[in-house]
Amino acid sequence: MTPDGLGSCFSTVADYKPSVGCSVDEEVTYDWQEITRxxxxxGDAEIHTFQHASISTVSAETTTTALxxxxxxxxxxxxxxxxxxxxxxxSDLPAGSxxxxxxxxxxxxxxxxxxxGSSATAASTSNAAVRLVSRSSWDGLGAVxxxxxxxxxxxxxxxxxW
Numbered sequence: 001m002t003p004d005g006l007g008s009c010f011s012t013v014a015d016y017k018p019s020v021g022c023s024v025d026e027e028v029t030y031d032w033q034e035i036t037r038x039x040x041x042x043g044d045a046e047i048h049t050f051q052h053a054s055i056s057t058v059s060a061e062t063t064t065t066a067l068x069x070x071x072x073x074x075x076x077x078x079x080x081x082x083x084x085x086x087x088x089x090x091s092d093l094p095a096g097s098x099x100x101x102x103x104x105x106x107x108x109x110x111x112x113x114x115x116x117g118s119s120a121t122a123a124s125t126s127n128a129a130v131r132l133v134s135r136s137s138w139d140g141l142g143a144v145x146x147x148x149x150x151x152x153x154x155x156x157x158x159x160x161x162w
Contacts (some may be wrong), residue, residue: 001081009081016077022064031056 001009030053037048067075 004080007083009083010078013077013079018072018075018077019067020064021067022062024060024062026058026060028055029057030054 001011003009033052033054035050035052037050039046039048
């Protein structure tokens, strides 16, 4: 499957031979109303009139037609699937791949817990799609400091005369 950039995935269906095509025609009817508003600016009253549209009826008509012979070579069947959220549970992992070897206590990072010595088990973990490395409150700080230092150096280089 290939992502389409619009929140779905698609793939072509090579062996699909279309014989019937369909079309949906929608017709929308609007009710127009004239609305008048009086606005006062600095003691002067101004009257504003504008049109407001509201949908009164929507009708859809579906038509089908048989495709001409030979036209199927110009058409491609596609299979579209909306975005699917995959939640990985700790119990889906092979035994011994999440924690340290020979450990009977669950690994806090593997079970989704942020405290060591957690009493949660792999079966009770609601979402094990977490990092399997230790967490730190300093994550990303090096990048922030590096970018800030570079920005200060470039700013100083632009201001100071050479």
